[in-house]
Amino acid sequence: MATEKKSVLSVKIIGGYLWLITPLILILSFMSTPDQKWFKIAESIAEINFSSSGLAEIDVNGKRICIGLFNDTLFACTQKCPHAGGILSEGYIDTAGNIVCPLHRYKYSLQNGRNVSGEGYFLKTFPVESREDGVYVSIGTTNIFGL
Numbered sequence: 001m002a003t004e005k006k007s008v009l010s011v012k013i014i015g016g017y018l019w020l021i022t023p024l025i026l027i028l029s030f031m032s033t034p035d036q037k038w039f040k041i042a043e044s045i046a047e048i049n050f051s052s053s054g055l056a057e058i059d060v061n062g063k064r065i066c067i068g069l070f071n072d073t074l075f076a077c078t079q080k081c082p083h084a085g086g087i088l089s090e091g092y093i094d095t096a097g098n099i100v101c102p103l104h105r106y107k108y109s110l111q112n113g114r115n116v117s118g119e120g121y122f123l124k125t126f127p128v129e130s131r132e133d134g135v136y137v138s139i140g141t142t143n144i145f146g147l
Helices: 002-030
Strands: 036-042 055-060 063-070 073-078 098-100 107-109 128-131 134-140
Touching: 036 055, 063 134, 073 128
Parallel strands: none
Antiparallel strands: 036 134, 055 063, 063 073, 098 107, 128 134
16 A cells, blocks of 8 residues: 555656656757857967967957967867866866866866866867968857847
8 A cells, every 4th residue: 555655656746847847848949059150269370379388368259268279289168167267278288188277287178178187077168270261269159048
């Protein structure tokens, strides 16, 4: 008898969760992915004022981001560390090509933003292209709801 009550109770709880989850599913179904727009950040790589550690901070369409140069490859990521808000352009790039936060030395892959020192954080990265007519970075121009 106790098992039957438990089953009924479980159904009621699940039903309650479904009631809460259903609006979320509807919202997610109407969401669009952010539009990607390319912004020219420099005429050439030489125009970017990299520090001795291979990092620079630039403004892209009103948003401050960090640009890295490692082994002749450009990378872009958010300006601040997702752990404690350290300014990443004040950090450095290690020998493995990871950006290292100046505050707590958390390390992130410049290729995919994954935290490689084990804490589980992710760093937002942006595509960068060096073209004949300049250096471009692509960032989302809308929020998650496409507005």
